[in-house]
Amino acid sequence: MSPARQSPSTTSPSPAPAAPAAPAPAAAPGRGAPVAAARKPKASAPRARRAPERGLRPAPALGGDERARLLEGRHHDPHAVLGARTQRGGLAFRVLRPYAKAVTVVAKGLRAELLDDGDGLFSGLLPLTGVPDYRLLVTYDSDEIEVHDPYRFLPALGELDLHLIGEGRHEQLWKALGSEPMEHQGVAGTRFTVWAPNAQGVRVTGDFSYWDSVAYPMRSLGATGVWELFLPGVAEGALYKYDITRPDGSHTLRADPMARSAEVPPANASVVSASRYVWQDDRWMAERGARPAHQAPLSVYEVHLASWRPGLSYRQLAEQLPAYVKELGFTHVELMPVAEHPFGGSWGYQVTGFYAPTSRMGTPDDFRCLVDALHGAGIGVIVDWVPAHFPRDDWALAEFDGRPLYEHQDPRRAAHPDWGTLEFDYGRKEVRNFLVANAVYWCEEFHVDGLRVDAVASMLYLDYSRSEGEWTPNEHGGRENLDAVALLQEMNATVYRRCPGVVTIAEESTAWEGVTRPTDCGGLGFGLKWNMGWMHDTLRYMSKESVHRKYHHNDMTFGMVYAFSENYVLPISHDEVVHGKGSLVSKMPGQDWWQRRAAHRAYLGFMWAHPGKQLLFMGQEFAQGSEWSEVYGPDWWLLDSSYAAAADHRGVRDLVRDLNRAYTAAPALWERDSVPEGFAWVEADAAQDNVFAFLRYAQDGSQLLAVSNFSPVVRHGYRIGVPEEVPLWREVLNTDHQAYGGSGVHHAQPLRPEPVPAQGRPASLRMTLPPLATVWLRP
DSSP states (O other): OOOOOOOOOOOOOOOOOSSSOOOOOOOOTTSOOOGGGSSOOEEOOOOOOOOOOTTOBOOOOOOHHHHHHHHTTOOSOGGGTSEEEEETTEEEEEEEOTTOSEEEEEETTEEEEOEEEETTEEEEEEOOSSOOSOEEEEEOSSEEEEEOOGGGSOOSSOHHHHHHHHHTOOTTGGGTSEEEEEEETTEEEEEEEEEOTTOSEEEEEEGGGTTOSSSOBOEEOGGGOEEEEEEETOOTTOEEEEEEEOTTSOEEEEOOTTOSOBOSTTOOOEEOOOOOOOOOOHHHHHHTTSSOGGGSOOEEEEEOHHHHTTTOOHHHHHHHHHHHHHHHTOSEEEEOOOEEOSOGGGTTOSOSEEEEEOGGGOOHHHHHHHHHHHHHTTOEEEEEEOOSOBOOOTTTTTTTTSSOSSBOSSHHHHEETTTTEEOBOTTSHHHHHHHHHHHHHHHHHHOOSEEEETTHHHHHBTTTTOOTTSOOOOTTSOSBOHHHHHHHHHHHHHHHHHSTTOEEEEOOOSOOTTTTSOGGGTSOOOSEEEOHHHHHHHHHHHTSOTTTGGGGTHHHHTHHHHTTSSOEEEEEOGGGGSTTOOOTGGGSOSSOHHHHHHHHHHHHHHHHHSSSEEEEETTGGGTOOSOOOTTTOSOGGGGSTTSTTHHHHHHHHHHHHHHHHHHHTOGGGTTTTTSGGGEEEEEEEETTTTEEEEEEEOTTSOEEEEEEEOSSSOEEEEEEEEOTTOOOBEEEEETTOGGGTSOOOOOSSOBOOBSOOBTTBSEEEEEEEOTTEEEEEEO
């Protein structure tokens, strides 16, 4: 996870001023029409006020306190005072329509203009014995519109949903909270539900009310802290936010934490959304779980979607990205966070819309199209997921309802010391539910095949980046964050139970025991873990001049001491090619361009043969020389035939393609990645020569021999011990091949073992080791 600064807060338009002006025009096509324009708005000249309907009498007046609570947004049950209800003397109607000139109740055989009570309230008592199927005719200065009354509807959220929310066990929380277009009591509209237990009151506002926050107070649904309102006539595309009255009486305008779509940043209103996408990946979904990830080929191309080819939409990416990744032979793509975030420079790691794919590149269904296209090309999709923290923007999650809610109550536990953000309160059941359901959401709604969980180490330790006195120990006096452990275990157990074939991957940079151990055995339950230690050690070795590498030989071998303690991924990620670290090829020493590219290729050959899955960030597959920038993306021009050195870069890309193809075709390289029986050192001590050699074994005993020479000299007649039962070894990959830009030193004919002992084995191959190269041989 890379730290990045936070964006400034951006707010939606202010509520309309209290003036006699008519409402704004209806919303543009593609947005939900305002409720006040849900039925044919018609222009009309100002009219004289009609005399009250015969039999209409004043309704009982609201008490001063109740009226104030309603108008100030502090009322828990507006349905108790608005709408229609029987009472002594008939049927009382009360309507809240700010800026209206008149409100008329219309039903079969009924047309009654209500009395103006001031402040946008209209009421009247009619001599009726039951509530008719009525509508409201609302008159403004130059418009008259007919609408359903939102306050005549029963709650649109069921008791089971509320029970599960109260327990913190609603595994499809997004179907209960947020905005949901639906038909309710025979009327089309949108149900709005939000969790805000500390609020005195909540109102929904949006383009359907011309951003006036007074008109639509929501009702509290008991002790769960959930507020609800069904708004007839509000459709997909409508913009909205919640106006929340804090405990101190002040107001805050917030985006919906459960919104499934959002405005394009820097705008930040939530968008009413529903999916109409028809998936075409049934076969992929049925077959993806046939083999556990740690026993399957898995090589990952990490992508920042917004900059892979800047300017492309999700659907344009769907036309280009799958073909490119398939040609390179990667089995998966890993997408840096696609959840909505205000500041592009955070690369998606400071999330404000956990349930909304970023709208920068299109709609949620457009993102579904991209995932579907990748599946159609036989490529799995892993998405970065960020449950460790969230930004402090005052329109998002921070002190959402006026008090710490999603963040911890203790400021020492809430503030993330590295990134200026806030940490989630993992011990609160509703927050834990928000995160667990969010993980399930991406898997079920978008068919993603994996979640790479960001910054796990910062979640696991109470003293992470904190000095003495800046943290408090757990109940046992330790530094482990037991709430975070429970959250990760619940998330993993839930995802693996509900979503067959999905793999979860931890970015965990410490020696925490049992990251990939099952939860029922006391582990965190991840499927794979990034091997950050291997990455740092091996890159440190590669950064040394070849004459100095002998002093750092153990950096390349130490990883095998713990290689089978977890199920590992070997990552060369975006974090290693930014912030002054340089690209992968630029980490290689020397001024000689040929040697730097050769070392780059040799390292990739070593990495692909090493136990563990592979991950490579975009641009490194063709040895991009500059650091990655989210503004410009990869330097694709390096591959253009008009560039004099384009062949050098295309050669590296061709090597990555052939590495992936040879890797996938060799079960010895992936079937037994996580058990000692899949690996054996042949040469681990040739520090003076900068040489490493090892064997990999498949389940059926088939073998692959990998030999790396990290010195810039050809080594003739080099003895490599091999099993005597194999009669011939043939070279299947050589990073020094001329097609890749190498010198072309290779073994054209199969090698026959000689009965000469070497490295403790009775037979050996007499090899010519190419300079700065890795060679793979198979029987």
